Amino acid sequence: MANTTRRRAVGQVSGESIVIEAAWMYYHDGLNQSDIAALLQVSRATVVNYLQEARERGYIRISLKPDVFTSHQLAQDLRDRFNLQAAYVLPAGFNAPEESLMRVARGAAEWLPSLLTGGDRLGVAWGRTVYEVAKAVEQTKIKDISVTQLVGSMATPYGFTAEICSAHMAQNLGAECINLHAPAVLSDPGLAARLRAEPIIHAQIEALSHCNKAIFAAGSCAPDSHIVSSGVASIADLDWYVKHGATGVLCGRFINAAGQMIRGELDGRMIGVELDKLLGLDMGLLVSDGADKVLPMLSAIAGGYVTHIVTSSETARLMLDSAG
Secondary structure (H helix, E strand, O other), X not given: OHHHHHHHHHHOOOOHHHHHHHHHHHHOOOOOHHHHHHHHOOOHHHHHHHHHHHHHOOXXXXXXXXXXXXXXXXXXXXXXXXXXXXXXXXXXXXXXXXXXXXXXXXXXXXXXXXHOOOOOEEEEOOOHXXXXXXXXXXXXXXXXXXXXXXXXXXXXXXXXXXXXXXXXHHHHHOOEEEXXXXXXXXXXXXXXXXXXXXXXXXXXXXXXXXXXXXXEOEEOOOOXXXXXXXXXXXXXXXXXXXXXXXXXXXXXXXXXXXXXEOOOHHHHHEOEOOHHXXXXXXXXXXXXXXXXXXHHHHXXXXXXXXXXXXXXXXXXXXXXHHHO
């Protein structure tokens, strides 16, 4: 009788309320989709749609405790082998690499707030991975925290310019945002030097020196890598740096296998953080995934920029195998 009464009651629910009702019964009451379908007098497929709609509307917040991903053996092996403070390793997924990248970005977004505290000055790089992390961070409020854009802007077609990455991150963390209102790269080193000397830009670049924590990704030196496709470096630039030992890219700067910055003509035209500003931070959070990122990630770690890492189990194993 009780079930019949409930079936008639919820049968009268419609629109947004029925989505909430389905979500409550599934996540709080522990009912399966078939039971919910019977109670709501709809098909099981409709219940699936309700639950999907609840997730898309942001009604559902699902998370696993960070120590689930930081305390298992693979994460410990990664931490111990590379002398990291912590490693956060997620399952790779079955539709790699896109699903794996999104899992890694979501994992970093769920972990990041717990790594921050009041008074922190967080430097934020850019690129697809960092953009997905910034977008996925749940809205929270950390007292007296600021977010600083680490790399100048580029008019790319991807939708994740540097200022959007830092703005999303600041908005979701309830933080002050310090943007770098300058291009990432200019055509003339003299013009770049004059722009860096402009009081407003100079002050923004100076703010980079006060970051005590940073989040960034490692880029590859492949012809289709982000640094080329975004227009920061040309193929000719890429070839020059590779010939001079480049194995990866960090915040728009080329590094070698030891993590040392390779200085070239491009650097004189760039506006953004110098890599020495990323050394000795309380946190250098590297978020990257994929076989093509293994060498760049190892290079960044070798350079001393990384204290924390988020990646997939597959990439973690490749890193451990490559390091010997």
